[in-house]
Amino acid sequence: MDRRRILQGGAALALLAPFSGRLAFADSRDETLRVLADSAPNSQDPHGAGVSRASLAVFFNVYDRLINFGRSEVQPGLYRYDYSRFEGELAESFEERDDGRTLIFHLRKDATFHDGSLVTAEDARWSLERGVSLPASKNQLATGSLKDATQFTVVDPHTLRITFERRDRLTLPNLALSFASILNSTLAKKNATESDPWATDWVRNNAAGGGAYKIETWNPSQQVVYAAFDDWKSGPRPFIRRAIVQIVPAAESRAATLLKGDADVALALPPRDLDTLSHDSRAHVISLPVTNAFRFIAFNSKAKPFDDVRVRQAIAYALPYRDLLQASVFGHANPLFAAASATPKDASFPQPYPYDTDLDKAKALIAEAGLAGGFETTFSSNVSDATQADPIALLVQESLAKIGVKVTIDKVPEAQWGTQLTQRKIPFYTDSSSAWFNAPDYFFRIFFQGDWRWNFGNFDDPELNALVNAARWESDPAKYDAAIRKAIVLVFDKLPLLPLWLPSYEAALRPGLNDFTYYIHGQVDFRSLKRG
Amino acid sequence: MNASLPRFLVSRVLAAAPILVGAVIVTFVIMRVLPGDPAALLAAGPGSGPAEIAALKHQMGLDQPILEQLARYGREVVVGDLGRSFTTGNPVTTDLGARLPASLELTGAALLLAALIGLPLGIGAALRPGSLLDQTSRALAALGTALPAFVTGLGFIYLFYFRLGWAPEPIGQIDSLLTPPHAYTGLMLIDSLLARDGEAFLSALGRLMLPAATMALFALAPLIRITRGALIETLSADYIRAARALGLERRTIVVHYALSNAATPILAALGMVFSYMLGANVLVEKVFAWPGVSAYAVDALMSADYAPVQGFVLTVAALFTGVNLAVDILQGLVNPQIVNGG
Numbered sequence: 082m083d084r085r086r087i088l089q090g091g092a093a094l095a096l097l098a099p100f101s102g103r104l105a106f107a108d109s110r111d112e113t114l115r116v117l118a119d120s121a122p123n124s125q126d127p128h129g130a131g132v133s134r135a136s137l138a139v140f141f142n143v144y145d146r147l148i149n150f151g152r153s154e155v156q157p158g159l160y161r162y163d164y165s166r167f168e169g170e171l172a173e174s175f176e177e178r179d180d181g182r183t184l185i186f187h188l189r190k191d192a193t194f195h196d197g198s199l200v201t202a203e204d205a206r207w208s209l210e211r212g213v214s215l216p217a218s219k220n221q222l223a224t225g226s227l228k229d230a231t232q233f234t235v236v237d238p239h240t241l242r243i244t245f246e247r248r249d250r251l252t253l254p255n256l257a258l259s260f261a262s263i264l265n266s267t268l269a270k271k272n273a274t275e276s277d278p279w280a281t282d283w284v285r286n287n288a289a290g291g292g293a294y295k296i297e298t299w300n301p302s303q304q305v306v307y308a309a310f311d312d313w314k315s316g317p318r319p320f321i322r323r324a325i326v327q328i329v330p331a332a333e334s335r336a337a338t339l340l341k342g343d344a345d346v347a348l349a350l351p352p353r354d355l356d357t358l359s360h361d362s363r364a365h366v367i368s369l370p371v372t373n374a375f376r377f378i379a380f381n382s383k384a385k386p387f388d389d390v391r392v393r394q395a396i397a398y399a400l401p402y403r404d405l406l407q408a409s410v411f412g413h414a415n416p417l418f419a420a421a422s423a424t425p426k427d428a429s430f431p432q433p434y435p436y437d438t439d440l441d442k443a444k445a446l447i448a449e450a451g452l453a454g455g456f457e458t459t460f461s462s463n464v465s466d467a468t469q470a471d472p473i474a475l476l477v478q479e480s481l482a483k484i485g486v487k488v489t490i491d492k493v494p495e496a497q498w499g500t501q502l503t504q505r506k507i508p509f510y511t512d513s514s515s516a517w518f519n520a521p522d523y524f525f526r527i528f529f530q531g532d533w534r535w536n537f538g539n540f541d542d543p544e545l546n547a548l549v550n551a552a553r554w555e556s557d558p559a560k561y562d563a564a565i566r567k568a569i570v571l572v573f574d575k576l577p578l579l580p581l582w583l584p585s586y587e588a589a590l591r592p593g594l595n596d597f598t599y600y601i602h603g604q605v606d607f608r609s610l611k612r613g
Numbered sequence: 614m615n616a617s618l619p620r621f622l623v624s625r626v627l628a629a630a631p632i633l634v635g636a637v638i639v640t641f642v643i644m645r646v647l648p649g650d651p652a653a654l655l656a657a658g659p660g661s662g663p664a665e666i667a668a669l670k671h672q673m674g675l676d677q678p679i680l681e682q683l684a685r686y687g688r689e690v691v692v693g694d695l696g697r698s699f700t701t702g703n704p705v706t707t708d709l710g711a712r713l714p715a716s717l718e719l720t721g722a723a724l725l726l727a728a729l730i731g732l733p734l735g736i737g738a739a740l741r742p743g744s745l746l747d748q749t750s751r752a753l754a755a756l757g758t759a760l761p762a763f764v765t766g767l768g769f770i771y772l773f774y775f776r777l778g779w780a781p782e783p784i785g786q787i788d789s790l791l792t793p794p795h796a797y798t799g800l801m802l803i804d805s806l807l808a809r810d811g812e813a814f815l816s817a818l819g820r821l822m823l824p825a826a827t828m829a830l831f832a833l834a835p836l837i838r839i840t841r842g843a844l845i846e847t848l849s850a851d852y853i854r855a856a857r858a859l860g861l862e863r864r865t866i867v868v869h870y871a872l873s874n875a876a877t878p879i880l881a882a883l884g885m886v887f888s889y890m891l892g893a894n895v896l897v898e899k900v901f902a903w904p905g906v907s908a909y910a911v912d913a914l915m916s917a918d919y920a921p922v923q924g925f926v927l928t929v930a931a932l933f934t935g936v937n938l939a940v941d942i943l944q945g946l947v948n949p950q951i952v953n954g955g
Contacts, residue, residue: 113790121701124702131699133700216668285702286703302708302909306789325790330899331763331900331902333900334784337783338782338783341775343782465915494915495915496914496915496916496917500650503666
């Protein structure tokens with residue numbers, strides 16, 4: 082094949098290129114958003130079992146809730162949700178009575194579902210009852226004392242009352258999550274069967290919502306097309322009228338398509354690509370600290386040799402933190418190491434731990450633990466986490482060799498990872514995780530208690546449990562903070578796991594796309610986006 | 614055609630049945646013997662403790678003895694129910710039905726491209742061994758084998774889309790802003806022709822180019838080698854020497870005698886390459902976001918989603934058998950000895 086033939090072949094391709102979208106773009110290219118994602122949604126049911134993370138984008142764009150988190154501008158054209166402030170969504174207003182034991186929600190009188198039927202308090206009541214009844218949502222809602230159908234009362238067609246045994250500061254945040262989405266109860270009931278009273282089979286593929294967007298095409302493993310719902314009343318009319326979310330597994334293809342101007346948002350790009358893109362004028366990389374997720378190294382604190390707190394501390398003193406941060410995420414994260422003092426800076430969590438590289442201290446602690454001769458262990462990571470975990474594993478192996486610990490690296494396929502963590506088969510590993518809320522006592526309950534896999538350090542400490550349980554219902558902020566500070570000192574010292582950093586939420590946008598809002602779910606919310 | 618063809622067909626179809634049953638059983642057992650618990654993976658939200666995982670296991674029937682699970686699966690497969698994928702939330706038959714045409718279209722296009730380039734090169738190389746043409750085709754074959762598909766694919770994307778802008782973006786079968794044609798066959802090119810939608814046709818054709826070329830490069834090597842080898846072998850056969858001695862024209866010798874005899878191994882190679890590419894082009898599908906069956910099966914495998922993997926293996930096994938059968942019939946037409954059992 083000579084050069085001319087190659088060029089002719091190229092020319093043949095070139096003839097086809099003008100059809101790569103420009104014609105159809107013409108009608109409302111500006112109002113159409115094209116998002117390239119790496120993972121697919123698999124359900125339209127906010128209470129569905131086994132829903133993928135990407136499904137959260139469907140729930141938040143297609144359904145409304147009674148309330149939503151407020152947001153604040155962190156830099157021009159970029160917003161972040163505010164965990165402590167709530168705005169009405171389907172509820173025009175809401176009020177607290179009886180010391181917080183009653184919440185009254187006044188619904189908008191003109192809001193309708195996508196099928197045109199009015200949104201009533203009965204829809205809200207039925208949806209919350211569905212949420213506290215179905216297994217995939219009830220545990221989460223229970224963390225906000227939303228547990229039982231008898232708590233929800235329809236006062237009149239546009240007023241809903243929720244009652245509690247006592248005030249719970251996690252109720253409102255829970256009501257702003259997808260688990261508290263409001264479904265079209267009439268429509269869903271029509272599709273319920275005797276064996277499936279909550280119509281889960283039907284809702285999975287048929288959103289019964291009234292949110293800002295309707296689903297136009299549902300082909301989840303390839304693309305989902307959203308169309309704006311013209312009669313949406315719960316907020317200002319969104320600028321984006323149509324959103325196409327496509328699943329593009331290769332990060333290289335996502336990045337190339339964004340740079341060519343053929344897409345508006347590229348999600349889940351590896352740190353290396355984001356680093357390159359942030360120096361390219363054809364892309365606008367946004368980066369926001371995520372405060373409810375963290376990367377960590379965990380120990381099985383009930384199995385030898387990690388049941389000795391000195392061994393855990395020795396490892397914490399042996400790690401090269403800055404190299405880890407650089408190699409794993411190119412420095413795009415907020416460190417949780419090298420705090421100057423062992424006294425917590427405040428009652429927030431996670432916050433930097435007072436450990437930094439100090440090989441002498443590490444060696445001394447290992448010797449104190451009676452392991453001066455070193456020991457052998459395995460360091461594991463999830464194969465699907467390879468981009469970030471592999472550099473960590475290598476650096477852990479290299480640095481622990483310096484204190485006599487011989488580390489074998491084990492990469493576990495994703496399908497086995499969950500099982501092995503649940504069965505406590507892995508002694509020493511890295512992973513990342515997130516909790517819905519930043520409330521420190523909530524964080525502690527998920528990550529430092531219980532027999533579930535989220536207790537990554539397999540930790541069980543009566544003192545910590547007492548502190549966290551006391552904080553749960555403490556209404557005096559000063560007492561709450563005092564209990565949490567004590568709990569933080571305790572986990573600093575006992576190290577059931579070693580947090581490394583808070584990740585950043587990063588996405589590459591096409592320049593000119595503004596007002597991106599990062600919400601608690603970390604998905605693209607089309608409602609606030611604008612151009613120009 | 615002769616009388617023994619129907620008997621030949623029946624015997625071939627019967628011989629295929631054990632293959633399919635075996636494929637079902639082996640995949641079923643392997644999936645369950647492999648470590649990994651779909652329930653633990655599914656119950657992936659805080660609040661899911663061992664009790665929730667056990668409940669989910671029960672709901673999925675995974676707490677039953679494996680033989681009982683197999684028997685139930687067997688009964689379902691017989692009535693055409695391949696189970697449900699929990700990663701996509703759809704019945705496996707729906708997913709495979711939507712994705713198989715995309716794989717067939719891509720593989721078909723790639724094979725066509727590979728045959729259009731590979732067969733003439735192989736024939737040319739066989740007719741003039743050691744010539745420049747022979748060297749070139751050998752180099753091309755080596756290149757196709759040596760370069761992994763994702764490297765070629767990304768290279769093509771970089772050059773033809775990113776640098777030169779000749780190809781459309783490497784995402785899926787058709788421009789996402791166009792309305793795809795009604796799925797009569799699921800084959801995008803044919804559907805858009807049936808719908809008389811020129812724009813959709815060109816968009817689909819444009820998007821097919823780079824992935825098809827990537828796969829074709831990979832298929833070139835076996836095609837060139839087998840064509841060349843088969844033809845060289847026939848050209849040195851006694852009857853060719855006899856034909857030559859009888860003073861027949863070179864053209865007649867090559868086309869009538871040599872090529873028709875070399876066609877049998879070449880057809881077999883085409884069949885093998887097609888079947889192989891259909892199930893093994895996961896990298897190409899990933900790089901070009903092509904909604905095919907291989908990427909589907911690999912994703913399911915990664916998340917211990919049993920039903921899609923089993924459905925995929927069964928489908929590919931059935932296709933493999935079908936393609937082999939078709940090759941056998943074609944070979945029978947070319948060379949009646951095969952059907953007659955000679």
